[in-house]
Amino acid sequence: MTDTDALVFECALDAPPEKVWRALTVPEYLERWLKPAEAIDLAVVTAEENKSLTYRWRESGQGAIIGAEDSLVTFELTPMVDGGTWFRLTHAPVTMPVAANSNGPMRMMMAA
Numbered sequence: 001m002t003d004t005d006a007l008v009f010e011c012a013l014d015a016p017p018e019k020v021w022r023a024l025t026v027p028e029y030l031e032r033w034l035k036p037a038e039a040i041d042l043a044v045v046t047a048e049e050n051k052s053l054t055y056r057w058r059e060s061g062q063g064a065i066i067g068a069e070d071s072l073v074t075f076e077l078t079p080m081v082d083g084g085t086w087f088r089l090t091h092a093p094v095t096m097p098v099a100a101n102s103n104g105p106m107r108m109m110m111a112a
Contacts, residue, residue: 006092017077
């Protein structure tokens, strides 16, 4: 993944990190605030309470794009001196690690 593959949004919120955390983790609040579509499956990948949260985001159901990649949506919460929260959202495609050797499928097919 390159930096250009990710969508990043940052802003100051007039609420403490604990309140923003609840909006991201309590299903009823998440639904009202983030409004994920019914055809979106969310699963927590990592969580550090009141600091950062990463969801795996996957389209599902009718209308999902065939072959669409999963993506990771990461929320970073930083307390501000005025009691608010610096909010950073990063939405990035999931990338598969590349093998360190050159014995990938193409190399193996050429050897056959």
